[in-house]
Amino acid sequence: xxGFSKSEFADTTRIKAxxxxxxxxxxxxxxxxxxxxxxxxxxxxxxxxxxxxNKLVEQQLIRLAIAFVVxxxxxxxxxxxxxxxxxWLFIISLIxxxxxxxxxxxxxxxxRWLNLGFFTFQPSxxxxxxxxxLLAWYLSxxxxxxxxxxxxxxxxxxxxxxxxxxxxxxxxxSLLLASSGIxxxxxxxxxxxxIVLSFILLIPASLVLWFYGMHDYQxxxxxxxxxxxxxxxxSGYHIIQSSIAIGSGGLYGKGWLNGTQSHLDFLxxxxxxxxxxxxxxxxxxxGAVILLFIxxxxxxRGLIIAAQAQDTFSRLLxxxxxxxxxxxxxxxxxxxxxxxxxxxxxxxLVSFGxxxxxxxxxxxxxxxxxxxxxxxxxx
Amino acid sequence: MARxxxxxxxxxxxxxxxxxxxxxxxxxxxxxxxxxxxARLFFLQIIDHEHYTTLSEENRLDILPxxxxxxxxxxxxxxxxxxxxxxxxxxxxxxxxxxxxxxxLELKKLISISDDEVERFNTLRxxxxxxxxxxxxxxxxxxxxxxxxVNLDRFPGVKIAAELTREYxxxxxxxxxxxxxxxxxxxxxxxxxxxxxxxxxxxxxxGVERAYEDILHGExxxxxxxxxxxxxILTSTPEVDPKPGKDLYMTIDINVQEKAEQAFKExxxxxxxxxIDPNNGEVLAFVSMPTFDPNLFVNGIDRKTYKALSTSxxxxxxxxxxxxxxxxxSTLKPFIALAxxxxxxxxxxxxxxxxxxxxxxxxxxxxxxxxxxxxxxxxMSKAIVQSCDVYFYDLALQLKIxxxxxxxARFGLGQTTGIDIRGEAPGxxxxxxxxxxxxxxxxxxxxxxxxxxxxGFTLTTPLQLSHITATLSNFGRIYKPRIIHAIGEPGFExxxxxxPRFVGIVDKKNPDHWTSITNAMTKVVHGVYGTARxxxxxxxxxxxxxxxxxxxxxxxxDEEYDEEKIAKKLxxxxxxxxxxxxxxxxxxxxxxxxxxxSGGAVAAPIARKVMDAxxxxxxx
Numbered sequence: 001x002x003g004f005s006k007s008e009f010a011d012t013t014r015i016k017a018x019x020x021x022x023x024x025x026x027x028x029x030x031x032x033x034x035x036x037x038x039x040x041x042x043x044x045x046x047x048x049x050x051x052x053x054n055k056l057v058e059q060q061l062i063r064l065a066i067a068f069v070v071x072x073x074x075x076x077x078x079x080x081x082x083x084x085x086x087x088w089l090f091i092i093s094l095i096x097x098x099x100x101x102x103x104x105x106x107x108x109x110x111x112r113w114l115n116l117g118f119f120t121f122q123p124s125x126x127x128x129x130x131x132x133x134l135l136a137w138y139l140s141x142x143x144x145x146x147x148x149x150x151x152x153x154x155x156x157x158x159x160x161x162x163x164x165x166x167x168x169x170x171x172x173x174s175l176l177l178a179s180s181g182i183x184x185x186x187x188x189x190x191x192x193x194x195i196v197l198s199f200i201l202l203i204p205a206s207l208v209l210w211f212y213g214m215h216d217y218q219x220x221x222x223x224x225x226x227x228x229x230x231x232x233x234x235s236g237y238h239i240i241q242s243s244i245a246i247g248s249g250g251l252y253g254k255g256w257l258n259g260t261q262s263h264l265d266f267l268x269x270x271x272x273x274x275x276x277x278x279x280x281x282x283x284x285x286x287g288a289v290i291l292l293f294i295x296x297x298x299x300x301r302g303l304i305i306a307a308q309a310q311d312t313f314s315r316l317l318x319x320x321x322x323x324x325x326x327x328x329x330x331x332x333x334x335x336x337x338x339x340x341x342x343x344x345x346x347x348x349l350v351s352f353g354x355x356x357x358x359x360x361x362x363x364x365x366x367x368x369x370x371x372x373x374x375x376x377x378x379x
Numbered sequence: 380m381a382r383x384x385x386x387x388x389x390x391x392x393x394x395x396x397x398x399x400x401x402x403x404x405x406x407x408x409x410x411x412x413x414x415x416x417x418a419r420l421f422f423l424q425i426i427d428h429e430h431y432t433t434l435s436e437e438n439r440l441d442i443l444p445x446x447x448x449x450x451x452x453x454x455x456x457x458x459x460x461x462x463x464x465x466x467x468x469x470x471x472x473x474x475x476x477x478x479x480x481x482x483x484l485e486l487k488k489l490i491s492i493s494d495d496e497v498e499r500f501n502t503l504r505x506x507x508x509x510x511x512x513x514x515x516x517x518x519x520x521x522x523x524x525x526x527x528x529v530n531l532d533r534f535p536g537v538k539i540a541a542e543l544t545r546e547y548x549x550x551x552x553x554x555x556x557x558x559x560x561x562x563x564x565x566x567x568x569x570x571x572x573x574x575x576x577x578x579x580x581x582x583x584x585x586g587v588e589r590a591y592e593d594i595l596h597g598e599x600x601x602x603x604x605x606x607x608x609x610x611x612i613l614t615s616t617p618e619v620d621p622k623p624g625k626d627l628y629m630t631i632d633i634n635v636q637e638k639a640e641q642a643f644k645e646x647x648x649x650x651x652x653x654x655i656d657p658n659n660g661e662v663l664a665f666v667s668m669p670t671f672d673p674n675l676f677v678n679g680i681d682r683k684t685y686k687a688l689s690t691s692x693x694x695x696x697x698x699x700x701x702x703x704x705x706x707x708x709s710t711l712k713p714f715i716a717l718a719x720x721x722x723x724x725x726x727x728x729x730x731x732x733x734x735x736x737x738x739x740x741x742x743x744x745x746x747x748x749x750x751x752x753x754x755x756x757x758x759m760s761k762a763i764v765q766s767c768d769v770y771f772y773d774l775a776l777q778l779k780i781x782x783x784x785x786x787x788a789r790f791g792l793g794q795t796t797g798i799d800i801r802g803e804a805p806g807x808x809x810x811x812x813x814x815x816x817x818x819x820x821x822x823x824x825x826x827x828x829x830x831x832x833x834x835g836f837t838l839t840t841p842l843q844l845s846h847i848t849a850t851l852s853n854f855g856r857i858y859k860p861r862i863i864h865a866i867g868e869p870g871f872e873x874x875x876x877x878x879p880r881f882v883g884i885v886d887k888k889n890p891d892h893w894t895s896i897t898n899a900m901t902k903v904v905h906g907v908y909g910t911a912r913x914x915x916x917x918x919x920x921x922x923x924x925x926x927x928x929x930x931x932x933x934x935x936x937d938e939e940y941d942e943e944k945i946a947k948k949l950x951x952x953x954x955x956x957x958x959x960x961x962x963x964x965x966x967x968x969x970x971x972x973x974x975x976x977s978g979g980a981v982a983a984p985i986a987r988k989v990m991d992a993x994x995x996x997x998x999x
Contacts, residue, residue, distance in 0.1 A: 143390075144393075144394045144397060144398075145397060183405070186401060186404075186405070187398060187401045187402065187405070188398075188401075189394070189397040189398070189401060241438075243423060243431065244431050244434045244435050244438065245435070246420065246423045246424060246431070247423040247424055247427050247428055247430065247431025247432070247434075247435075248428070248431040248432045248434070248435035249424055250424050250425070250428045250432070251424060251425060251428075260435060260438070260439050261435055261438065264438070264439050264605070264606070264613070266435075266438050266439070280420065280424065284424060285420055285421060285424040285425060288417075288420050288424070289417060289420075292413060292416060292417060296413060299409055303402060303405070303406055303409075306402055307399060307402055312394060312398070315398050315402075316398075319398075319401075319402055319405065323405055323408075323409070326409050326412075330412050330413075330416065333416050333420075334415075334416065334419075337416070337419045337420060337423060338419075338423075339415070339416075339419050
């Protein structure tokens with residue numbers, strides 16, 4: 001059944017009436033509008049970064065359309081349905097991840113894709129939603145805050161897909177997976193004692209990871225992040241050229257289509273992972289702050305949805321989805337501006353590329369579902 | 380899940396409260412991190428903005444050098460000797476080919492490409508960037524160019540590039556004087572001003588090309604280019620135009636030079652000839668035979684050809700005129716005689732008897748005259764005209780070695796003439812001090828004797844011989860020999876004539892002494908008994924000269940020299956020095972014909988042809 005706004009002014013003005021109709025279609029207007037604004041900005045940047053390649057922009061538009069359709073479809077499913085399917089989705093994702101390692105297709109030195117006959121598919125993307133859903137499902141059944149045994153179990157569940165994805169190897173995605181799981185745990189009320197303890201344990205863990213868990217190219221990335229000048233033409237090149245692009249943009253930027261770093265090919269991966277640098281070069285600090293503001297609004301709306309969610313599953317899931325989205329933004333901008341090592345994480349909804357866009361929009365679909373399927377009961 | 384009952388009695392209020400609290404923490408976390416990002420961007424885009432702007436400009440703008448056009452070389456009459464011509468080279472851009480190695484194989488079927496060239500290509504390929512054209516073959520001939528051109532669509536990434544390359548239109552002619560250019564080598568890179576040569580691949584290696592490199596080269600220009608990250612040039616704007624090098628007019632008269640080289644070829648001998656204008660030291664002909672084709676060197680000579688040139692017994696790469704050191708033989712006699720006159724040891728009409736040999740006191744050894752039975756009563760003039768050895772043995776003994784050394788040194792023997800080409804050999808003028816130093820041995824009287832006839836230790840270069848002949852003909856006035864007549868600005872008619880470089884004058888006790896020598900030398904050519912009388916037929920001017928033979932092979936005391944029996948390479952060198960016209964000398968010549976035998980029969984005719992070429996033409 002269509003839900004009604006909790007607001008006291010539910011029955012006034014035409015705008016509110018319109019909103020109610022959208023609500024009936026399980027669409028959250030503030031989220032939709034801010035996403036559309038972001039997408040428009042993204043298309044403009046891509047147009048410039050791709051040397052005004054209409055074909056490429058068209059491709060991106062088609063992907064966005066598909067992603068938004070996915071978003072609307074998922075928004076129609078009720079949180080109850082989502083919760084019911086959570087364990088199954090996780091199991092399917094896990095099987096596919098294992099399948100990828102066994103028979104996946106290789107590309108760019110990594111094995112991430114599964115050929116399903118009619119299209120190739122990245123199971124790790126599905127896992128990005130399946131993992132927080134499973135954890136939200138599991139923890140919503142339990143007494144919160146979680147007990148020690150539950151915490152251990154949750155950590156093991158997180159570890160399993162994280163390791164599988166890291167083995168592909170896809171450091172960026174496994175990082176996002178792990179953090180999405182940990183955010184569920186944190187939002188579920190994980191005791192501060194455990195949090196502090198894990199931070200202490202992080203140091204030896206990272207050492208173990210460094211020596212036994214990482215591929216050479218991943219280690220190089222971290223090293224060059226720490227000192228990009230050590231290899232200005234090799235792996236440090238990305239970071240240096242990206243910093244130059246952003247820095248030379250200044251306050252106002254060089255103007256749309258006027259970025260020299262991107263148009264003269266100095267900026268690597270400028271359509272994908274480093275698109276923010278191309279954007280900052282052309283639009284300057286003002287543009288960058290506006291872009292961050294748009295992301296801020298989307299995140300704020302997501303947090304509100306999480307705060308207003310009516311059951312534990314919904315709020316844990318909503319919270320995890322929106323914070324993971326933020327982590328996407330933070331890691332991407334952090335890495336292109338030289339704050340973080342370069343891990344392959346695109347700028348959500350702006351970078352050129354398909355799979356993650358669909359996943360992200362599916363996540364927003366879940367948020368919309370949570371927001372629009374609320375029942376009229378006091379919380 | 381520990382207590383199953385708790386599932387049903389969940390504390391919703393507490394859980395919601397806990398979640399809201401955690402969400403607040405997350406919100407703060409998000410705000411703080413967004414703040415961190417903005418701070419980072421502020422740092423990059425505001426505080427360090429200028430630094431990054433500079434880096435960005437450096438990234439995209441580059442200053443590239445433009446090679447200047449090299450000056451041309453002409454002969455004294457403006458005939459072109461070295462020019463820049465478009466040359467067509469076959470280049471491959473590896474980036475654009477499907478398979479570079481396959482392309483190479485296919486091209487090999489079409490035109491000839493040597494293994495050397497393939498090797499050079501592969502070396503360059505490792506050094507250059509993939510979008511840069513790498514030259515596979517230089518100097519495509521029109522047929523090859525056409526073959527490639529019609530097949531270009533079969534070969535993506537292959538192109539024919541035109542560039543200016545040095546060409547010597549006269550080929551082998553005067554190559555020892557002009558020299559040649561070649562690609563700059565590692566060694567030259569270390570001594571060159573790198574910035575001046577930043578766009579230049581070639582440099583003068585020998586001859587005038589080397590000696591006047593600075594003037595010929597010009598000044599490099601610069602253009603500002605916008606490049607992308609691979610260094611590919613997108614746009615360019617000239618900043619400083621390159622300044623072309625200056626043109627050179629050599630002192631050489633290429634027609635005279637050609638006649639001289641022809642004369643050597645006709646006589647089928649190796650050797651050298653230098654002709655100088657006594658009035659200013661300008662070198663009119665500078666011949667070293669055999670010669671080589673300088674065009675071979677410009678774009679890298681292939682190993683086989685180079686080996687053939689460098690190991691040939693005729694030594695075509697050896698500059699005999701400049702570096703060949705030969706005993707002057709009898710051509711030295713006029714100078715020895717002049718020394719005798721000037722030191723008052725002889726009188727022109729004083730006679731001595733020549734029995735065909737000379738013997739030192741307390742020494743049984745016979746010093747032979749070339750004429751077995753002697754010249755009989757011989758005065759100074761006869762001694763020069765008929766080249767009597769005994770007369771000069773006697774004179775040398777009176778002069779003693781150090782006086783001979785000192786007097787000849789005044790003319791410039793035993794030292795470089797200072798001509799404006801590099802690598803000149805100094806020759807050797809022996810003295811007691813020199814022998815002590817070089818061999819740690821005392822000087823023996825016998826050595827004085829043979830020094831008197833230009834044998835023994837004495838060595839001279841053809842250039843030196845020509846130089847001292849010019850000085851003699853010019854009554855002792857010494858001009859430094861020069862190879863460059865004038866320097867011209869490219870594109871302008873007028874030229875700057877180089878001033879003669881007057882060195883000094885050989886002091887004279889009595890001008891009559893000089894006249895008596897030159898009179899005797901005139902008789903060498905025009906006299907009935909003159910050793911060079913063979914060349915006086917139909918001579919339209921009067922010439923003076925002196926023949927000579929220089930021993931290559933020691934003849935034992937009583938052994939007779941039989942030309943026929945001695946292998947060609949052991950035969951004597953034939954020499955001739957001379958000048959003309961005698962009243963107003965315009966050309967002084969020295970000729971050395973290696974293993975030519977007789978100076979009068981072999982060397983003098985070559986000199987005559989050169990004099991004719993220069994003087995008869997002038998009279999017209």
